[in-house]
Amino acid sequence: MLKITLFLHLLAALFWIGGMLFLVLIIGPFLMTIEPRERSRVYQFVGQKYRRLAWIAIITLLVTGTLNLYYLGIPLSSIGNSTFLSAPYGRTLLIKLILVAIIIISSLIHDFYLGPKARSDRRYSYFARTLGRGNLFIAILIALFAVFLRLGGI
DSSP: OHHHHHHHHHHHHHHHHHHHHHIIIIIHHHHTTSOHHHHHHHHHHHHHHHHHHHHHHHHHHHHHHHHHHHHTTOOGGGGGOHHHHHSHHHHHHHHHHHHHHHHHHHHHHIIIIIHHHHTTOHHHHHHHHHHHHHHHHHHHHHHHHHHHHHTTOO
8 A cells, every 4th residue: 555655645746846847947938928918817727727736736745645654654643752853764754744834834825825916916926926936946855855765864
């Protein structure tokens, strides 16, 4: 069962990070080539479509991540255990979980507060774009710490 949950976890992470990379590296530059009114319409369509699927990926990551810990024999209670946290694996897991908490909070702010306000106010558009790029950076850090976890921690 661990292999299945790891696979689903990896698949959800690929979709989520790949989608963010696509938005930042492909859609964003393309939108700069079209007139502002059409740009807004296209970005709203793409953003809303991706947002729905991204939250499915986030929920999948949370569920499969918890299951992965269970199948690896790591109880959630160990995350608060000083002995566990003093080991490289425990430290790395804690850092990854803190980054996950940060990105979930910032994604909620981006998707449900700044994003809707950005449709009518350029100021919010700048903040939404900046937070979105920050989320991409954090997501890449989470992936890096996932690699560290698989190698025993840092």
